[in-house]
Structure formats: C-alpha cells, structure tokens
Amino acid sequence: MNAIPSALLRETAELSGSVTRPIPGSRKVHVEGSRADLRVPMREIALADTPSMFGAEKNAPFTVYDTSGPYTDPAYRVDLAAGLPALRARWIAERGDSEPLADFSSPFTRRHANAPSLAEVRFPAIPKPRAAKSGMNVSQMHYARRGIVTPEMEFVAIRENQRIEAIREAHLLRQHAGQSFGASIQKLITPEFVREEVARGRAIIPNNINHPESEPMIIGRNFLVKINANIGNSAVTSSIAEEVEKMVWAIRWGADTVMDLSTGRHIHETREWILRNSPVPIGTVPIYQALEKVGGVAEDLTWELFRDTLVEQAEQGVDYFTIHAGVRLPFVPLTARRVTGIVSRGGSIMAKWCLAHHRESFLYERFEEICEIMKAYDVAFSLGDGLRPGSIADANDAAQFAELDTLGELTQAAWKHDVQVMIEGPGHVPMHLVKENMERQLEKCGEAPFYTLGPLTTDIAPGYDHITSAIGAAMIGWYGTAMLCYVTPKEHLGLPDKQDVRDGIITYKLAAHAADLAKGHPGAQARDNALSKARFEFRWDDQFNLGLDPEKAKEFHDETLPKEAHKSAHFCSMCGPKFCSMKITQDVRDYAKEHGVGDEQALAEGMAEKAAEFRAQGGEVYRPG
C-alpha cells in the first residue's frame, strides 16, 4: 500500500488510485545512456494497426516525454515513507567535491528535527544533508564552464530527443519549418550542446545535490518548452497528504517542475515529504516561510532569518529559489498609480519591508552572500518578478521594467559565481505587448531562461484564467520563453483542487507544445501527425492515448457514443454515419487511388472515363467492420 503513517492525518492517507493508475495505452520505458546507472524514463504508447481500408500497416509504438516518475509504473512499489530511489547519488558522490554534513546547518532545522510535537508529521527517513567541500562549487554551470559533461547533461540530452532519432515513418517526420526568432534549435540534442547552453547560461539544469531523487531536466529556449505547476497549503486549507498527492497528480499530467508555495502549517515537514518523493525539481519562495517565522509581520524580517531559511531549504534539497531581489526601494513608488498595485506575494512583502525600514532590500544588498549559499548546493535562482503587472492596465509599466533591468544586473552577478539563473516574468499583458517583454528580457538578462506566469491576455474572465493565460503563454513560449508557470481556473478566486490542477496542467502542456510547433522544434509535430492519422483512421483508442489527457478524451467520446462497437465506429455522435466527413474523405481517396493515386495530372485525365464506371459500381466504398 502507498501509506503515509496513519498517525499523520485525520483523513485518508494513501496515494489514491487516481494518481497512480497506469496511463492508458502507455508503458514506461527507459533509454540507457553511456553508463548502466543512467536510464532515462519515457513513455511508450502502443498503437493499433491501420485498418485495411486505409492501407493496412503496422504503427510502431510512439514515444513521448514523461514526467510522472515511477508512480505510473505498475512494477514499482510506492513507499512514500521511504521516498524515491536516490537516482543521482552516485553521480554526486563521484564528483568528489561535496561531502555529507554531521548535522543540519540551520538551527531551525535542528529544532524541528528534534521536536517531539512534530513526530507525527516528520518524514521518517530524513537523509543527512550534503554541501560543497570548502572552496568548491557544485553547480552544473560550474562543471559546464570547465568543459565537463556531467551524467545529468547526458541524461537531459537523451530525454529531450524523445527517441525521435528512431522514427522511420515519413508521415510522422513531416513538419512545417518553424519561426524561432533567432533561437538555436538543434536537429538533435547532444550532451555537448547541453553543456554549451548551460555554460553560457542560456539553459539551466535545476538539481540540488540534496535532491538526488530528481530525474534531471533542462530549462532553456533551445529545448522543449517546460511547464511548472504550483502546489502548497495555505492557512485556510489543505494537509500534508493532500500536498504529496497533488505533487504526484501534477507530474502525472505533465508538470516538469513543481513549486511548493505553502504558507500554512508545517511548511518544513510538508516540503520534506514532497522532496523525498518528487522525481521533478522542486522550487520554493523562501520569503514565505521566513514571513511565517516572524508571525506574518513583514517588518520583522531580517537578513539573518532569511539566510537561515535559505540554508534550511537548500539542505532539504530545494532545486530553485524564487528571490525577489529586484523589488528595490526606489521602485516601490512606481507602483502607486497602478490599478492593482503589487500582486506578487513576495514582492509586496519586500515592498512593505523596504518602506518600513526605509532601506534597500536586503535581498538585493546581500545578493553576493546568497550566491555563496546557492553554489554550495547547486540551487538555481528564479529571480522573482515581484513587480509584475496584475492587470492589463499595468502591463509593461515603469515598475515592471525597472525590476527587469535589475534582474539583468543580478544575472551577471550570479554568473560570476557560476550560479544557475532563470528570470521570472509576465502576469497580465495584452497580446500586442507580449513580444516586447521577450525582446527586453533577452537583451537585459543575457539570454538567461525566461520563466513566465501566463501572461493573461485579458482581465475579464475570472473562472477561465487558465485560458486567458494560455493564449499569452503559448505566444511568449513561441517568442522564446523557456518555462511557463501554469494558471488554474481558480486563479484570483481561491486555492485550486485536483480537478483545477489537472485543467491547468493540460492547458499549459498544450500551450507549450503549440510553442514547440511554432518554433519548429524537431520532432514536435510527430505527435500531432500520429494523433491525426489515428483520428483519420478511426483508431479511437489511439487518438485518445496519443492525446495529453487520454482519460478525458475517452470520457467525452463515451458520453454520447459509449458502446464498445463504436470504438471502431467510422463516425462519432457529432455527425453520425451518413455525414461523417472522414468517411467521405476516405471514399474520395479510394476513388483517387483506383484511378491513379498521387498523380494528380493522370487523375484529372483519367477521370472522365472513370466517372461512369464509379457510378455503376454504386459509388459507396465503405466496408463494415
């Protein structure tokens, strides 16, 4: 059983079947790299044969990128209390530049590790933390800049290719040339290319040495567009079990990273359970927990408390920190005339602190010291967009761009330490102002990866903001944004539930894929081609299983045409059998074939003679079954 100790919770504790049931039509596969312990997970979708009326051919299984970790592998026995296998532990140890610590560095962590009142919520098998040896730097950027191709880089290269190098069928390989606005899209990703991109800061591989369970992934303009899903409790709702379940649920549907934005109870313990069980990178916003520690009084925050929080979280294994070091004292008044002021939680906390102390942000002033912490564990920066616009009216204003300029400055500072950096952005931006954001970010931030929330392209649809923002997200992904932070239907209204998380993720996966297509990412169109071919051939289950949400597609289809016989039906309830254009199209194609397929000239010439013949045959070419 997938049990969290029952003492932990008041409600049902196990991972539910809904998050672990196998993905329909798929099986987990692994592609091996240059060493036996480097096995890259993917998902293989089995396809039925093309029916004889369409040409009777076999369809090879189709491989797709997979973020779901071992949870959807029926061969894997889930034990949340033990955590996932430490996949990268040997790679980390081999490098010889880090060491296990005798104890946790943070006093807060040590208190929590020993407090009897927390026994119920504590993860049972907390590993000893590691840190860089004195004077060493364990970031992937540091290795990359020294010409080293790490196992993580090789892993990522294999993962990004999605085995397209093995595709033979012409119909899958056809693809429109893209428009990537000057990106460096590769035909095939090599480990060396990964190293180059990480070395120049144009991509990051977020993986803390204390999160060895993570399956490496890359965030960068010249790679597949990624998405992030947010989980986390608030003072008003949710429990640890729910948060772990949400994480497993989120990666099932395709979240490439997950941010734990908890602001309620047991933030530290919740995060431990999530990290130990997460195959994807985990991000946090450390200022939230810091604020919790001072009872919610922003003015009482101090650098020392914040610093300790960074170390506490880094030693647990957080892979990236959102840090609002661009919310600077002189920028705060620039928000005075905004319609929606400062909508970022972290940004408004820091704004409040700056005003109260009449001092420059300690995040900005102490940035160098933060870098020293980051490099000791390989935590990446997600430089926060605390002054992002929260309404259409506020888009692209002076406050927003002043912060972006500072983030550019801080990017260079971080790179001096070989600390990995990505830049956060948008918010609410109308379509015609989206491109300017991308261009400015590329110019000011040295092409560090851009990681945007949406943007929402209008304010007028609360309840549908996953959609208002999918529009902006797809566009900004096309223009070069590397990762898109999802938005759920509950945006502006409340905390999302599981259904909302699913809706948000699928929405953002499709937006990211639309961007990959528009950029001309090699092999991106193969999945569209495979699905459309299945659709045309009435291979219904294949159409569902190739989609981003096979269960929903099947459920929707079955609402009006459920009988099993209809699964091979050459129509659906939309039009019924007489009107189905797919069926008629096939008749047209059969006719063309009988009279010289592919040769349009011969077809035109031959048609006069053949028309009478065709009618005499009865015209109808449909063969039941």
Next chain:
Amino acid sequence: MNAIPSALLRETAELSGSVTRPIPGSRKVHVEGSRADLRVPMREIALADTPSMFGAEKNAPFTVYDTSGPYTDPAYRVDLAAGLPALRARWIAERGDSEPLADFSSPFTRRHANAPSLAEVRFPAIPKPRAAKSGMNVSQMHYARRGIVTPEMEFVAIRENQRIEAIREAHLLRQHAGQSFGASIQKLITPEFVREEVARGRAIIPNNINHPESEPMIIGRNFLVKINANIGNSAVTSSIAEEVEKMVWAIRWGADTVMDLSTGRHIHETREWILRNSPVPIGTVPIYQALEKVGGVAEDLTWELFRDTLVEQAEQGVDYFTIHAGVRLPFVPLTARRVTGIVSRGGSIMAKWCLAHHRESFLYERFEEICEIMKAYDVAFSLGDGLRPGSIADANDAAQFAELDTLGELTQAAWKHDVQVMIEGPGHVPMHLVKENMERQLEKCGEAPFYTLGPLTTDIAPGYDHITSAIGAAMIGWYGTAMLCYVTPKEHLGLPDKQDVRDGIITYKLAAHAADLAKGHPGAQARDNALSKARFEFRWDDQFNLGLDPEKAKEFHDETLPKEAHKSAHFCSMCGPKFCSMKITQDVRDYAKEHGVGDEQALAEGMAEKAAEFRAQGGEVYRPG
C-alpha cells in the same frame, strides 16, 4: 410558463430556469436611437461603492454589449409558441421594396406546412414569407451603396459603442494604444461609418427580411470581434426543445450569431422554432438538409434540389448560408496526400459529388443564380472553407489556398449583386502560420470579413480543443478576423452538451476580447479596468459580475471561502489574510499617500524622516469590516 406544446416532446419542454434566470448584478437597458421603435438592448452592471479604505467613491453602473435577447429580462413574458416580437417588421415594410407572398415558394415547404404527421412538431404561428418585389434588391449592402443609412445601421452603431461615450472616469478610460495592422479602428462608431463599411463590403449586417425578430449586429474588422456558437441535432441525439434551449443558452453566454447545423430529424421544423425565437442572426449549411433529402447519397444531389432548399430556408428567415462553392473539381486531388483529407462535412459532400459526376461543382457553376436568391431576401454568403486543414500537417497547403483564391473570385461576383459576403477559414494551423492566412485572405478577398474556426494550434489535446483553438482564434482576431466560430471541449469527440456550449462560448468571448484589446478597440479596456479595480478593492461581487461568467466565478470563490462575511473579505483562500498581496499593496499605498501620494520624488525625499514614524504607529493599516 415558457412552454413548448407538450405533445411535441417526450421530455421536459419548457425553457429551463437555467437559461432564463437573470444575469447576476445586471439589468437590461435600452438605448434609444433616432426613432421610438429603435431601442438598442444592452446590459448594465451595478457596482458597489469603493470602500473608504480605498478612497470611498461611487462606481457608476457599467454597460456591456448584450446578446441574450429578452430572455434575461424579468419583465418579459416568454412565449416560445408565439415567438419574439418582430422588432424590424416596420423598418422592412417601410422600405416598400418587398412584399408578403401568398404562399411559400418551395414545394418542400408547402408539403411540410400541410403534412398532418408534422402537426406535433410544427411551429404554431408561422408567418407569411416576404420577398423582394420584382427587380428589387433588399440587401443592406444595396442600401449602403445607394447612400442610405438604414435603421439597422443606426442600431448597430449605437450597439457597438456600448455607451462608452458616457464614461467619465479616467481610470476606466485608460487604455494601451493598440496594434491593428492597418485596420480602421474608430474612436466612436457612427451610422455613416457603418454605411461606408457595409458599402465597401468590409462589414456585413446579416438580417434576412424574414427574420424581423433579430436584433441587428455587424461583422467586420473595424468593429468588435464577434463569435458564433453552433447548435443542431444529429441522427444520434437531441430534440427540438433541446435545440431551442441551446440557442437561448448560447445567447445568454454571449454568442453573437448561432448556426443551426442540424442533420437529424425535423430539420425544417427545428429551424422554424429557432428562428422565430432568436434575437441573433441564424446561419445554416443548406447542403446538409439537401443531403438529408436524398437519403444521404451525395451523388444524388442536384442543383434543383439545392436551389429549392435555399428558397425554403431563405423564406423561413435564415440570415446567412455557408456555401462551399470553392470546393472545385480540380482541387479535390490536391487533398489526396493530406493526413486528414477533407474534414468539412459540406466540403466532403461536394467533393464526392464532383468526383462521382466528373463535373465542376454546381455551387460554383450556378453561383450567379444563388446570388439572385440571396438578394431577394438579404441572405448573406458565408463562403465555406470546405478544404480547410483538419490537422497541423495539412495547414496552409495548396488545397486550402486554391479554395481561398476561388472564394476571392466569388466575392467579387457576389458584390456585383450587392450581396453581403463573409469568408470562412482556418481549422488547424500552428501559431507561426496564422498570420499568413489573414494576409492572404485580405489580399484575395477584397477585405470581406473573415470568419474562422479557431484555428487549433496543435492536434494533441482532444478534450481541450476549445483551448488549443482559443490561442489561434485570439491571434487571428487580433490580425483582423471579424468573427470566430467557437469550438467546444467535445470537438472531435461528440456532440456538445449545455456545459460544453457554455465553456466554448466563454472561451471564445475571452479570445475575442483579447483581440479587441490588442487591436486597441476604443473602450475595450474599460471592462478590464473596472474589473481589476473591483478586484483590488475586494469588491468580490463586482469582480464576479463584471466577468464573462459571473456565476462560475462566484461558485469557484465560494468553494473554499463561502461564508457571506468573506464576500467583503480582504483576502481569499489562495493566500489567507496574512499573505494577501492586495492587502499589503494597499498598506504600501496608504503609506505613500501619507507621505505625499503621486509625487514620487517627494516621496523618496520624505521617506527617511517618516520611516520611524510609520513603525511607531505599528505599521499595520488594515481596518476590519
């Protein structure tokens, strides 16, 4: 009671409360024009006062465009069996260029009017049809080209302005300059401007003289982007009562026109009920009914049967016909190598006919005769995109563009008759190929309005195609498309139910509005501004009511924070009271105000002295209640 005669149906007959309940916070208002019988419906949303902590001001009611007809007006007594008031009847009669006919012109109609077996399903009060007097032309384009500003044109001008000329508040009027790619966006719409646009064919006002119940609306690049929703039964599902209910439901949520795409039983009778009760233009695809009349055998279609179907439908009052006159014999082989062939029902029917007869399409060859029918009733052409791409692979191919070129040729032919024309398009198109579609259509079709399905920007998300297509629709609307045909979550999978119709419509409303914003349509941003201000001030009900779907927004909010007290809560369940950035922002703003609001320089200078003061006061400015 809103009763369809009970003999008609096996299931519940009345319009349900769900389609007629008043829209929260709104009341129907009418703006009078130059004559007493010209009253333009709109909707006015009442807003609460801004709370004192934010400045204590009154917020004038906010006016929005309204397509819901009288159904949401509690003062109106719905009687589906009587139909709506014939709003335009006097305007039509006054023109003196049309006359009532002694009987219906179509033999099919006459048979149906008298058949005893259809008594149960027949609309009880079928009006006598009208037609142009001999030699006359009753199209709005004809009047426009003769310099006449009709009541319809004046109605439309008032409607498009949405009373923005009455807005005084600066915060509502602030708006980003748009990017309209050379459109002629006006500051305010005048009846004369409407006349000009209709005269040059750049806009259409679809309203058949036999549909006097319709509230005039305009479709054109220089007007608000419109959306269409599809209803209609198929052989496999749905009833007349359901279709009428779907129409009322669709317009409630914002459909500007509705297409009745029925292919099942009682197509004629269903359409009559819909037309007599629809305040929005109704479109059809006459070839569907024509095919039904020949038992589904495409080869048995004839021009004569089709012609009769056009007359039958025109005399009922259909406002626009989708006619696939661009699916020409030589183009059919161009689809042979497509992944998804011909996905348009109408297109594949005509393709089949052409091949079977080895003849050019009768729609193309008889186009002049079709124009003669259209001009006698003022039915507009929606020149069909029978060869639109049904998969990403097929986007922008030779078949698609060959048809578009022909539609351009046919546009000119129709305009010789002063027949109104719009052009159908896209389908499945990746983002980077969308613009080319718009540019080509503008060039080839003389700037006739473009009316696109989506486009879907990827194939891989069945179950979510309202979203894959919202991305393309918003973009192509921005580029100049005048009307967007909605897509529901059921696309490719089955017939949509009421929930799907709502999801599809709200999705397309937000996409159309995102396009209006990007184009810089005057006043478009006022609603975003009003909503965001309400959001910032925690006027929760106002935020919901200003949104496109007030009921859903409220429902989502109440899922996690339902208590009435929380309606004025200065937080929501997302972050809880301590972390709410809106609240913190207001604290920041209050501080700035105390120390010289709006004067950023003075603020900066004064801050040093004031900081100590602020802390001494306790820092917290929140006042409960």
